Amino acid sequence: MLIVRYVLLAAGLSMDCFAISITNGMCRVKRRLLTAAACALCYGLFQGALTCIGYGAGSAFAERVSSAGHYIAFVLLMFSGVKMLISQEQQEVSELSAAAVFFSAFATSLDALTVGVSLCALSADIITIAAVIAGVTFLLCLVGFLVGSRAGRHLGRYAGIFGGCVLILLALRVVLQRQ
Numbered sequence: 001m002l003i004v005r006y007v008l009l010a011a012g013l014s015m016d017c018f019a020i021s022i023t024n025g026m027c028r029v030k031r032r033l034l035t036a037a038a039c040a041l042c043y044g045l046f047q048g049a050l051t052c053i054g055y056g057a058g059s060a061f062a063e064r065v066s067s068a069g070h071y072i073a074f075v076l077l078m079f080s081g082v083k084m085l086i087s088q089e090q091q092e093v094s095e096l097s098a099a100a101v102f103f104s105a106f107a108t109s110l111d112a113l114t115v116g117v118s119l120c121a122l123s124a125d126i127i128t129i130a131a132v133i134a135g136v137t138f139l140l141c142l143v144g145f146l147v148g149s150r151a152g153r154h155l156g157r158y159a160g161i162f163g164g165c166v167l168i169l170l171a172l173r174v175v176l177q178r179q
Contacts, residue, residue, distance in 0.1 A: 002125075006133075009133065010047075010135070010136035011136055011140065013047060013115060014133070014137035015140075016111070017047065017140065017141050018141060018143075019166055020043075020104050020108060020144075020170070021043065021140070021141040021143075021144030021148060022144045022145070022147055022151070022166075023148055023166050024039055024101065024104075025144065025146060025147060025152060026148045028095045029095070032149055035096065036145035036149070037142060038101075039096075039101050040137075040145060041138060042105045043101075043105045043108070043109075043137050044133075044134040044138030044141065046108075046109040046112075047108075047112045047133050047134055048130040048131065048137070049109075049130075049134075050110065050113040051112040051115055051119070051126070051130045052126055052130045053113060053116060054114060054116020054118075054119070055116040055124075056116075056120075057113075057116070057117055057120075058120045071175075074171045074172075074175045075171075078172075082164065082168065108170075116130075
């Protein structure tokens with residue numbers, strides 16, 4: 001039952017993406033379903049691609065990738081969270097930007113990079129695993145976005161504050177995990 005293990009690995013890797021997708025769903029967007037699918041696709045592609053890149057880098061770079069990756073993720077998530085909090089003061093409901101999705105997709109996928117290095121050491125079937133990771137991440141992020149969309153309507157102007165706080169907490173978690 002390797003596929004069950006792959007799905008569990010993918011679900012674990014995509015929890016940060018799921019949480020951010022909820023906050024993304026709370027933002028003001030024009031084509032909600034299309035935006036949800038595009039965001040979910042971005043997160044899924046980053047998770048799958050960085051797993052493959054980590055696999056390709058192999059164990060020779062494992063220490064460098066894992067140590068620098070956490071700090072890069074911290075900076076990107078913290079920046080996105082603070083920016084969301086600041087923009088919240090300027091408007092009633094924050095708008096979702098492509099740059100915010102791109103940076104958060106990259107930042108949350110750095111764990112996938114280190115997992116890819118580990119999978120290299122195990123000589124795992126990277127194509128199947130990366131496809132499962134990308135697919136599960138896509139589905140979870142799509143659901144997260146739609147859940148956030150509903151919550152955002154009820155929370156109104158507090159949605160941006162909530163989203164910014166979630167990003168900051170994720171950034172702090174990344175740093176605290178390293179210690």
